[in-house]
Amino acid sequence: MTKENTSKLKFTNARLLAVQALYAHAVSEEDWDKITSRFLLGELGAQLITENSRGDEEYITIESADAELFTQIMKAARDHQTDIEAALRTALSEKVLYERLELTLQCILQAGIAEFYANPSLDAPIIINEYVDIARSFYDGSEIKITNAVLDRFAKIIKE
Numbered sequence: 001m002t003k004e005n006t007s008k009l010k011f012t013n014a015r016l017l018a019v020q021a022l023y024a025h026a027v028s029e030e031d032w033d034k035i036t037s038r039f040l041l042g043e044l045g046a047q048l049i050t051e052n053s054r055g056d057e058e059y060i061t062i063e064s065a066d067a068e069l070f071t072q073i074m075k076a077a078r079d080h081q082t083d084i085e086a087a088l089r090t091a092l093s094e095k096v097l098y099e100r101l102e103l104t105l106q107c108i109l110q111a112g113i114a115e116f117y118a119n120p121s122l123d124a125p126i127i128i129n130e131y132v133d134i135a136r137s138f139y140d141g142s143e144i145k146i147t148n149a150v151l152d153r154f155a156k157i158i159k160e
Contacts, residue, residue, distance in 0.1 A: 013065035015111060015130050016137075018073040022107040032078040039074075040067055069118075077114035084113045091153040096146065105143050108135050112151045116158050124155035 021039045025032065077084065088109055089098045098106070112131035119127070128151045135147040 010066040014069040018111040019107045036074045072118035076118035080117045091150040
């Protein structure tokens with residue numbers, strides 16, 4: 001694996017860990033800083049659950065994540081929580097209510113929008129594609145389109 005691919009994987013893993021940390025925060029209501037620290041220390045989020053060819057669940061260890069990007073996303077999610085939820089409500093269509101989205105999808109969208117706040121100079125398509133790929137790892141239906149549409153709408157708003 002090239003150095004560039006290794007760096008990209010670390011950024012991708014940081015984004016995935018941020019989604020997991022946002023989920024853990026939503027479920028446990030644990031303090032933001034404590035959740036962030038627990039993920040950075042590897043107490044939480046060190047493994048993913050996947051299905052093997054027989055359909056059995058198995059745990060895989062994810063490669064190291066970029067701690068700086070993870071921390072930036074979590075800080076932006078905490079600092080802009082109210083703005084992020086308002087943006088999600090605005091960006092969703094009238095047919096899709098934020099409260100009715102599955103928690104995992106809410107967390108994917110929150111992390112994506114938080115990254116726009118954390119890295120305003122990063123090209124929007126990079127952020128959008130990363131979170132669409134994360135959505136694709138959890139879903140195979142309309143959730144992928146929702147992720148793309150919401151993040152695309154938000155990118156246009158924040159870049160104005």
